Amino acid sequence: MLNTQQIVVNAFRAGVAIPAFNIPYLPMVEPVVRAVVDEDSFGLVMVARLEWVKFESGSPAAVRDEYLKWRNPRHVRLHMDHVPVIDEDNLQVDYLAVLREAIDLGYESLMVDASRLPLEGNIEATRKVTEMAHAAGIPCEAELGAVMGHEAGPLPPYEELFASGKGFTDPAEAKRFVRESGCDWLSVAIGSVHGAISAGLKDKKKVAARLSLDQLDRLREATGVPLVLHGGSGIRQEYVLAAFKKGIAKINIGTVARMPESW
Ligand code: 13P
Numbered sequence: 001m002l003n004t005q006q007i008v009v010n011a012f013r014a015g016v017a018i019p020a021f022n023i024p025y026l027p028m029v030e031p032v033v034r035a036v037v038d039e040d041s042f043g044l045v046m047v048a049r050l051e052w053v054k055f056e057s058g059s060p061a062a063v064r065d066e067y068l069k070w071r072n073p074r075h076v077r078l079h080m081d082h083v084p085v086i087d088e089d090n091l092q093v094d095y096l097a098v099l100r101e102a103i104d105l106g107y108e109s110l111m112v113d114a115s116r117l118p119l120e121g122n123i124e125a126t127r128k129v130t131e132m133a134h135a136a137g138i139p140c141e142a143e144l145g146a147v148m149g150h151e152a153g154p155l156p157p158y159e160e161l162f163a164s165g166k167g168f169t170d171p172a173e174a175k176r177f178v179r180e181s182g183c184d185w186l187s188v189a190i191g192s193v194h195g196a197i198s199a200g201l202k203d204k205k206k207v208a209a210r211l212s213l214d215q216l217d218r219l220r221e222a223t224g225v226p227l228v229l230h231g232g233s234g235i236r237q238e239y240v241l242a243a244f245k246k247g248i249a250k251i252n253i254g255t256v257a258r259m260p261e262s263w
Pocket of ligand 1: 022048081082193194195229230231232233252253254255256
């Protein structure tokens, strides 16, 4: 059976994307697995640190235990989403300990998010995690650029943000980042935003984001690795479908499953 890295690389080459579903609440694992199996598809079940700190997924161990109840590796694998080096409240996280625990628990791929650090610091933190992941035989995802939305307080008006390209991943930096950090998949900022999680904002309908497909072309050309689209809920469909043909091989979906009534 193929491992997660082989599956994501195959998706990248085929111009399709693997959906990855966030688990903020343990009973969501079963319907996610069932939906992927019913579609005869393949997807990832994943949890981000903020989902056990600020939502109700409990802990990495609790998500792993729930996942094992519904385990079906032909269709579903377990991924550790955003473990930040600096979190959305600007606090330092013992990210190496969290990711070490995830490896020991049997998570089959990992994401370290050092995107709040300057480039050098992001490379250094990502390299440490990549080495740890590769020693365990699993791939490591990283992020460069600013996929906004998780921070407290309202976002600047979306159209202004998009038009300015502020925070978008720079292709020359991405090329260096992938070469020096050794990461396997790269989360890029090209116009998507995460669904808000702060009190007072988290029940608001998400903006219908667009994507800079030209920027995506440049990033694919510069990096050559599978690219990841965070903030997958609510992006206009024509952009999502085009992005899959241009290097996005994994798409993260959280908000739409957590609050489907707002759709
Ligand atoms: P949404 O909550 O906007 O779907 O984004 C999910 C995500 O990117 C998790 O890493």
